[in-house]
Amino acid sequence: MTKILTKCLVFLALMQAPLALAGSISAELSPTDGALGDTFVLTVMLEGSKRSDPVIPNVDGLQFQQQGVSQSMSIVNGQSTSQLQLTVLVLPERAGDFTIPSITAELDGQKVATLPLKLKVRAAGAQGGGAQAQRGGTANPNANAGAKGASGGAAEGTGVFIERECDATSVYIGQQVTCTMRLYHRGNLNGGQRVSQSSADFRRFNIDGEKRYQKVVNGQRYGVIELKELVVPTKAGNLDLPPYSIEARVLVWTKQNNPLDKFFDKFGGGVFNFDLNFTEERAVTVASEPQRFQVKPLPDAGKPRNFGGLVGLFHLDANLSKAKIAAGDTVTITITIEGNGLTDTLGDIGPTLTNIGKVYPDKPEYLEQITAENGIVSKKVYKYAVVPSRAGQYDLGAIEVPSFNPKLNQYVTLKADLGRLIVDPAQAEQHPAPAGPTLPAAVAKEDVKAIGNDLVDLHRGTNLSSQQTITSADKAIFGLVAASPLASALLALGLFIFRNREQDPLAQRRSRAYRSYRDGMSKVQVDLAAGHVTSALAEAHKVLRTYLGDRLGTQGGSLTAREIESILDKLGADVETRSSLNNVVEGLERLEFGGKAPAPEHANELLATLDKVIVGLEKA
Amino acid sequence: MKNTTIFNLIASFCLSLSFAISGLATASEEDQHATAAEQAFDKGDYAAAISNYEQLVKAGVVNGHLYYNLGMAYYRAGQRGDAVAAFLGARRYLPRDPDTAANLKFVLGTIRDKLEPELPKSWVNRVGFWIDRLTMKELAWVAVLLCAFWGIAMTAVLLIPAWSKWRWYAGATVLVPGIVLSSLAAKGQDNERWGAVELAKAKVYSGPGTLNAVVFELQEGAPALVTEVAAGGFYRIQLSDGKKGWISGSHLKVFGPL
Numbered sequence: 001m002t003k004i005l006t007k008c009l010v011f012l013a014l015m016q017a018p019l020a021l022a023g024s025i026s027a028e029l030s031p032t033d034g035a036l037g038d039t040f041v042l043t044v045m046l047e048g049s050k051r052s053d054p055v056i057p058n059v060d061g062l063q064f065q066q067q068g069v070s071q072s073m074s075i076v077n078g079q080s081t082s083q084l085q086l087t088v089l090v091l092p093e094r095a096g097d098f099t100i101p102s103i104t105a106e107l108d109g110q111k112v113a114t115l116p117l118k119l120k121v122r123a124a125g126a127q128g129g130g131a132q133a134q135r136g137g138t139a140n141p142n143a144n145a146g147a148k149g150a151s152g153g154a155a156e157g158t159g160v161f162i163e164r165e166c167d168a169t170s171v172y173i174g175q176q177v178t179c180t181m182r183l184y185h186r187g188n189l190n191g192g193q194r195v196s197q198s199s200a201d202f203r204r205f206n207i208d209g210e211k212r213y214q215k216v217v218n219g220q221r222y223g224v225i226e227l228k229e230l231v232v233p234t235k236a237g238n239l240d241l242p243p244y245s246i247e248a249r250v251l252v253w254t255k256q257n258n259p260l261d262k263f264f265d266k267f268g269g270g271v272f273n274f275d276l277n278f279t280e281e282r283a284v285t286v287a288s289e290p291q292r293f294q295v296k297p298l299p300d301a302g303k304p305r306n307f308g309g310l311v312g313l314f315h316l317d318a319n320l321s322k323a324k325i326a327a328g329d330t331v332t333i334t335i336t337i338e339g340n341g342l343t344d345t346l347g348d349i350g351p352t353l354t355n356i357g358k359v360y361p362d363k364p365e366y367l368e369q370i371t372a373e374n375g376i377v378s379k380k381v382y383k384y385a386v387v388p389s390r391a392g393q394y395d396l397g398a399i400e401v402p403s404f405n406p407k408l409n410q411y412v413t414l415k416a417d418l419g420r421l422i423v424d425p426a427q428a429e430q431h432p433a434p435a436g437p438t439l440p441a442a443v444a445k446e447d448v449k450a451i452g453n454d455l456v457d458l459h460r461g462t463n464l465s466s467q468q469t470i471t472s473a474d475k476a477i478f479g480l481v482a483a484s485p486l487a488s489a490l491l492a493l494g495l496f497i498f499r500n501r502e503q504d505p506l507a508q509r510r511s512r513a514y515r516s517y518r519d520g521m522s523k524v525q526v527d528l529a530a531g532h533v534t535s536a537l538a539e540a541h542k543v544l545r546t547y548l549g550d551r552l553g554t555q556g557g558s559l560t561a562r563e564i565e566s567i568l569d570k571l572g573a574d575v576e577t578r579s580s581l582n583n584v585v586e587g588l589e590r591l592e593f594g595g596k597a598p599a600p601e602h603a604n605e606l607l608a609t610l611d612k613v614i615v616g617l618e619k620a
Numbered sequence: 621m622k623n624t625t626i627f628n629l630i631a632s633f634c635l636s637l638s639f640a641i642s643g644l645a646t647a648s649e650e651d652q653h654a655t656a657a658e659q660a661f662d663k664g665d666y667a668a669a670i671s672n673y674e675q676l677v678k679a680g681v682v683n684g685h686l687y688y689n690l691g692m693a694y695y696r697a698g699q700r701g702d703a704v705a706a707f708l709g710a711r712r713y714l715p716r717d718p719d720t721a722a723n724l725k726f727v728l729g730t731i732r733d734k735l736e737p738e739l740p741k742s743w744v745n746r747v748g749f750w751i752d753r754l755t756m757k758e759l760a761w762v763a764v765l766l767c768a769f770w771g772i773a774m775t776a777v778l779l780i781p782a783w784s785k786w787r788w789y790a791g792a793t794v795l796v797p798g799i800v801l802s803s804l805a806a807k808g809q810d811n812e813r814w815g816a817v818e819l820a821k822a823k824v825y826s827g828p829g830t831l832n833a834v835v836f837e838l839q840e841g842a843p844a845l846v847t848e849v850a851a852g853g854f855y856r857i858q859l860s861d862g863k864k865g866w867i868s869g870s871h872l873k874v875f876g877p878l
Contacts, residue, residue, distance in 0.1 A: 193830045195870055198818065200670045203698055206820045234697055235667045344730075345698045366730055370820065455726055456719040458661060458692055462685040464673075465650035468713040469682040469877060470757050482764045485771025492778035 024048055027103050027114040029090070035122050037159030037186065037252075038220070040090040042100070044114070047083045048107035054086060057101045062119070063091040092121040159186040164244050164288035166231070172296050174311030175406040176232050176341065176375050178207075181244045181288065183225040184215075190281055192248035194227075201239045203342075205230040207372050228372050232342060236297035243287035252282050302411050304402035308349070311404045312341015318399045318416035326424040327357075331386050333418065335399055338379040344368070347454075349401050350384050351418060357389035388423040395420055506553045513550035514618055517543055524607065533603050534591070540607055541588040547614065561585070568617075577616040584610045650676055657689065666697035677875070684713030684755075687875045688720055695727055701840040702873055703727045704816035708737055708843060709875025712812055713755055731841030736860035737814060739845060751803045756812070759804045766797035813846040815855075815874030822872070824865035828854035835865045849878055 024047035029040060042064070044054050056064055068087040092098070097120050102113035166179040183189070194206075211226040231241055298311070314337055321332040333351065337343055344366050353359050362383035369377045388394075396418035405412050470478075500507075520543030527536035542557070549556020552567050559567070564585065568578050587606050591598050598606075657672035673690040676683075691706030707724040714720050724737060739745075745752075751759065770793060777783045777790040817838045825832040828850035838844070844867070848856035853869040855878075 191830055193868060198702070200667045200674065200697075208821065235665070342698060344700075345696065363726075363729060455692055455695060455723045458658065458689050459685040459719065460658065464654040464683055464686040464689065465676060465681050467682055468684055468755065468757060470760055474757065474760070478760060478764045482767040482771070485768040485775065487771070489771040489774035489778070492775040496778045 025054070025103070025105055025107065025112045025114055027100075027117060029100065029117045029119060032118060033120045033122075035159070036092055036095050038092075038121075040092070040119060042088040042090050042117070044086040044088065044103055045083070046086075046105055046107060047081060049081055050106075050108050051082065051084065052106040054084075054103050054105040056088060056103050059098055059100055061092060061094045061096060062098055062100070063093060065089040065091060090119065092119070095121050095123040097121075160184065160189060160248055160250050160284065160286055162244065162246060162286045162288050164291060166241075166291055166293075169292065170294045170296065171233060172298055172311060172404065172406045173233055173236055174298075174309060174342065174404070176230050176312070177293075178372070178375060179229050179231055179241075179244070179291070181227045181229070183227070183246060183248070183286070184222045185225075185248075185250070187223050188251040189223065189225075190249040190251050192246045195245035195247050195285065195287075197242035197245060199242050201233060201235055202241055203232040203234060205232075205370050205376060207370055209372070230370060230375055232376075233293055233295040236295045239293050239295050240290040241293060243290050245285055245287035247283060247285050249281050250284055252280060298404050299409075304411055304413060306400070307402045307404070307411065308346050310337075310341065310343065310346055310401065311406060312339055313405055313407070314339030314341060314343070314401075314403050314414060316399065316401055316414035316416040318418050320396070320419060320421060323419065324422040324424065325388065327388050327391050329387070331388070331421060333384045333386060333396075335382040335384075335416065336379065337382075337401060337414070338377070340375060340377055341403075342368070342376055343378045343380040346380060346401075348382070349399060350382060351396060351399060353384075353386055353394075353396065356386060356394050356421070356423070358387045360385040360387070386421075388421070391423045393420060393422050509550045509553060513547050514614070516550060517547040517614055520546065521607070521611070528600065528603060528607070531600070533600055534597050537588055537598070537603055537606070538592050540610060541585075541592055544585070544588070544610060544614075551617070571617055573617055577613055580609055580616075581613045584613055650679060650681065654686075657693070661689070661693055661696070664696075666693045669693040670697060670699075682713070682876055684710045684717070684720070687712075688714065688717070688723070690875075691723060691727070695723075700727060700731055701816050701818045701842075704731065704737075704841040704843055705818065705873035706875055708814040708816060711737070712814070712876050715753055715755055727841070728843065732839040733817075733842035735842055735844075737843040739858065739860055740862070748803055748806075751806070756804070759800065763797060763800040763804050766800055770794060770797050813874055813876070813878055814843055815846055815872045816844070817842045817867075817871060818873045819871050822867055824857065824863075824867050825854075826865060828852055828856070828866045830868070832866065836863060838867070844872060846872070846874055846878060 025045070027042060027044045029042050031038075031040060034040060042056075044056070046054060066086070066088050070085045071082060073082045090100075097118070100117040100119065102116055104111060104113045106112070160183070162181060162183050164179055164181045167177050169177075171177055183192075198204075207228040207230060213224055213226070215222050215224050229244070233239055298307075317336045317338075319334055321334070325331050335349060337346065337349070348361065350359070350361055362385065365381040365383075367379045367381075371377070398415050398417045401414045403412055403414060404410070520539065524536045524540045524543065527533075527539060545556035545559060547556065548559060548564060548567050551571065554563075561582075564581070565578075568581065573581070584606060588610075591603075591606075653672045653675045657669045657676075660666070660668035660672060670690065670693045673686060673693060676686055677690065687706045687710035691703045691710060694700075694706055695703035704724070704727050707720060707727060710717070710720045711724060728735075728737065754762070770790075773790045773793070777786045817840055820840050822838050822842075823830075823834045824836050824838060826835050829852060842859075844855075844857035844859055846855045847858050847864075849869070850856065850866070854866045855869050855872055855874075856864070857867050857872065858864050
């Protein structure tokens with residue numbers, strides 16, 4: 001049954017072929033194998049005198065985008081033939097094997113069709129295989145680069161990937177290695193930044209600048225951004241240099257379905273794709289693979305005793321600021337070590353000159369320059385201010401600094417002769433040896449900037465694992481310590497307010513007494529000014545009694561002379577105030593109940609005395 | 621019912637015990653890292669010392685002495701940017717420690733960008749100089765104790781009639797814990813999050829993202845105060861010379877919580 005079916009299919013295919021040839025329709029897909037993110041081109045060619053538009057069927061996972069149409073017409077023996085070439089971009093939306101079914105059209109009244117086309121789309125970044133070869137790079141073209149190491153990594157579906165190649169992978173501790181990173185992209189890179197990956201095993205130095213160029217690998221054109229860094233291993237063993245990562249912003253095609261397209265899809269699709277295609281920026285992290293280094297320890301054979309860990313190619317220079325000085329004056333010894341390698345961790349290399357006088361080391365000056373051509377070129381300058389205390393001729397000897405040359409695989413001792421120093425004996429008596437650690441005035445400021453030339457030691461014997469931040473437990477303790485007294489203060493305040501409110505009416509009356517008196521007396525003055533002396537005095541009497549009643553919270557109108565006396569006692573009035581008040585009260589009662597209107601002057605005098613008494617009582 | 625209660629009690633006790641034991645185990649592991657780091661440092665194996673100290677940092681330990689020792693190891697290993705960052709972190713928790721100040725000054729002397737690890741002082745900073753001399757925790761304790769003392773004093777003057785004449789004075793002293801609490805808030809906001817550039821060179825942008833213009837560049841070890849943390853991992857920084865900008869969080873190392 002299967003055999004019969006196969007034969008039928010072959011027959012049908014053979015039947016199709018002459019149809020296609022007769023109708024002159026053909027289609028070509030290039031390339032037929034690639035990675036996600038790549039672009040494939042479908043070219044459809046039709047030739048015939050009467051033709052319809054070709055119909056490109058929909059394929060799930062593929063997006064067709066018309067790129068261009070070219071038409072031409074030729075007349076041969078009076079018969080016209082038109083040619084149409086249609087260029088369509090095929091954009092895969094996912095990886096997989098696809099078949100583009102026959103593309104059909106009507107030519108000269110006959111229905112013609114192309115053969116189905118196959119397309120293989122691999123996931124971006126997949127190792128090996130034809131797709132990697134097509135993409136040229138992710139497959140790590142330098143994988144067999146001998147001692148060199150290379151690694152690569154890509155971001156899925158973006159066509160962006162990175163590879164790293166290091167000059168050497170078998171190195172000594174402290175030996176610098178240049179690593180080159182190449183970021184491949186298909187012109188869709190919109191920016192990016194390096195993601196720092198620190199490692200305790202390596203020191204890493206970025207080399208400024210980048211190289212941009214284009215590279216065609218296996219027929220694919222890539223934009224390449226080349227970056228470089230220097231790495232220096234800090235310990236021996238098989239060490240992995242962390243990946244070189246870049247956070248890239250990549251433009252990717254996205255598709256938004258259009259209702260028009262759905263409508264046309266009902267009729268079998270068409271040449272014109274109505275999908276809305278647009279690009280969007282996507283942040284992706286591309287990282288190379290970790291690079292394995294075989295880091296060799298520096299050999300013990302021939303290692304000088306005073307070896308300070310200097311690895312590279314250096315030269316040493318030493319000089320004296322003066323060859324002849326007076327005792328007590330300062331001479332500066334400058335020692336410069338410079339070369340290809342790092343000198344920043346090199347310790348003190350100064351001469352031992354205690355037999356001459358005091359030596360004051362300056363803080364070493366360190367400079368480094370990192371270039372792609374020379375790697376790390378560093379320079380360390382040591383300065384020592386020497387103040388000879390004794391006269392004489394001194395052979396200062398030579399400075400020796402051992403270093404390891406990784407190219408020669410051996411230790412090299414750098415030497416620089418300091419020469420002779422003559423200290424004038426005539427000056428020795430006038431300049432006794434400086435005592436104590438303070439600098440003599442003769443030492444120039446620029447020669448000695450700082451006494452200390454190293455860090456203070458570790459903090460030992462301290463608990464390094466105790467938390468010094470404010471923890472939840474601390475917050476709980478803070479809450480307990482602060483909340484109880486604050487809560488009790490709030491309670492006490494509440495109680496205080498509550499009690500005060502109970503006593504409030506009396507207190508308010510007391511505090512209003514003087515104000516009420518002043519208000520009442522202003523009315524009295526108005527009456528007096530209008531010539532109503534009797535009524536003014538009667539009012540004044542009333543105001544006075546109200547005031548006294550308010551001060552003690554009683555009814556003032558019914559106060560007897562004894563009660564008034566008692567009030568004055570409570571208020572602490574002095575003898576004069578007391579006697580004046582008694583006189584005023586008696587006077588007012590007499591005038592009020594005596595029936596004889598007093599002279600206005602007498603009333604004024606009485607009211608003035610009353611004012612004085614009240615002011616006295618307020619003060620009391 | 622009674623049996624269930626007893627069972628629950630026993631289960632709770634066992635659970636608490638297991639937590640306590642695991643806590644002790646963690647503490648012991650941290651101590652081991654600290655000891656191993658110190659031994660490695662003494663042998664000159666700075667990479668191992670760094671690795672052990674960093675284990676403690678990764679475990680969430682926030683400790684000025686730890687940062688200090690880590691700074692020492694970084695410097696010895698030649699990682700000057702990390703060293704500056706570690707000493708700045710140590711200063712945050714050991715503000716009165718002369719060793720930290722000395723080492724920070726020393727390491728800053730070796731870096732290219734000559735920047736101070738503090739902002740120029742305004743008159744407010746000068747008046748509040750003592751704030752910089754205390755850690756957040758110490759300042760919090762001062763504030764808490766002052767609040768407690770004030771609460772006790774207020775309770776006494778409000779409840780004891782014989783002390784009623786002190787009411788206004790006691791009320792006015794609320795300013796003291798108030799000032800300390802404000803200082804605490806200001807310290808938390810402003811002058812804590814100092815970090816240093818980790819890479820050999822780092823770009824500083826006008827906004828949080830690499831699409832913005834580069835306003836200046838900083839070199840390894842340059843100290844900067846983080847004044848804001850943006851969602852995309854960018855830090856807004858301020859330098860002692862007044863310059864401001866945005867730097868990628870992966871380029872600036874800060875010890876301690878941000």
